[in-house]
Amino acid sequence: MTAINHSTVTEFILVGLTEQPELQLPLFFLFLGIYVVTVVGNLGMITLIGLSSPLHTPMYYFLSSLSFIDFCQSSIITPKMLMNFVTEKNIISYPACMTQLYFFLVFVISECHMLAVMAYDRYIAICNPLLYNVTMSNQICSWMVFGVYIMGLMGATAHMGCMLRVLFCKADVINHYFCDLFPLLELSCSSTYINEVVVLCFSAFNILTPTLAILGSYVFIIASILCIRSTEGRSKAFSTCSSHISAVALFFGSATFMYLQPSSVSSMDQGKVSSVFYTIIVPMLNPLIYSLRNKDVKVTLNKILEKRCFL
Numbered sequence: 001m002t003a004i005n006h007s008t009v010t011e012f013i014l015v016g017l018t019e020q021p022e023l024q025l026p027l028f029f030l031f032l033g034i035y036v037v038t039v040v041g042n043l044g045m046i047t048l049i050g051l052s053s054p055l056h057t058p059m060y061y062f063l064s065s066l067s068f069i070d071f072c073q074s075s076i077i078t079p080k081m082l083m084n085f086v087t088e089k090n091i092i093s094y095p096a097c098m099t100q101l102y103f104f105l106v107f108v109i110s111e112c113h114m115l116a117v118m119a120y121d122r123y124i125a126i127c128n129p130l131l132y133n134v135t136m137s138n139q140i141c142s143w144m145v146f147g148v149y150i151m152g153l154m155g156a157t158a159h160m161g162c163m164l165r166v167l168f169c170k171a172d173v174i175n176h177y178f179c180d181l182f183p184l185l186e187l188s189c190s191s192t193y194i195n196e197v198v199v200l201c202f203s204a205f206n207i208l209t210p211t212l213a214i215l216g217s218y219v220f221i222i223a224s225i226l227c228i229r230s231t232e233g234r235s236k237a238f239s240t241c242s243s244h245i246s247a248v249a250l251f252f253g254s255a256t257f258m259y260l261q262p263s264s265v266s267s268m269d270q271g272k273v274s275s276v277f278y279t280i281i282v283p284m285l286n287p288l289i290y291s292l293r294n295k296d297v298k299v300t301l302n303k304i305l306e307k308r309c310f311l
Helices: 022-049 058-086 094-127 129-135 138-164 180-184 193-226 230-261 268-292 296-309
Strands: 013-014 089-094
Touching: 013 094, 022 058, 022 089, 022 268, 022 296, 058 089, 058 094, 058 180, 058 268, 089 094, 094 129, 094 138, 094 180, 094 193, 094 230, 094 268, 129 138, 180 193, 193 230, 230 268, 268 296
Parallel strands: none
Antiparallel strands: 013 089
16 A cells, blocks of 8 residues: 555744844855855856867766756755745745755765766776776766766655655744755654664765775775876876865765764754755865866866957
């Protein structure tokens, strides 16, 4: 028989980041600015990579996919968050809340695995450069990106299957700025044991597995770099990895703090701060990290700007 959600709650109220009135307007402009930079940065990165033939390589193909994920993830969360700063009560319907949660999970899980794929790409480029074109062919890259999104869809569907069985009877105030797993589970009037087990298991898989893959890749990368005799060669090899390492540290650090602990020992206020990093700050920083610290991107961007100046 199909499980039916007997929830009596038809809408939720999102508390937001803070309930202090004097902070609402400054935070609105702060996060509006962050969102504008995020949208311009990620869409700009996708456009730049798409228009520039020198950037049509596996590394930048994955980077454009990461930019798409960051753009979607931020757009799912930030606009609703901005409404919370300018409305007295930020109300979200039950279907809209579940939809937001589902697509947030799709893209946050996809980002975990995309960062692992990008680490593998760097491993092949540095440790097996002669086999790079064969190992990272267009078909293989397409399948890897397809697999990333499949992982995101599978993980999100598993979480949603459990969430739709949860009963919400009276409590309707979500102590968060978007519909996230733990804040919603706190409102349940039914048992959430299965949900918490599923969250911990899938979070462990979707965070620890990519993390181990990334660490393993970089162990071999560092060993290969240390074997390079020339200082210039070492510097060039390290520079191709530094941007990715920065993005990985920011994303996995904040996501691990939020999800790899039981809800009973986590603080929602601390969780909000952690969530801000991987839902809002990281999507803004990724295109900046990869553009400002990437010579190829800067050179391509300068060429495009020079052409436009001469037109």
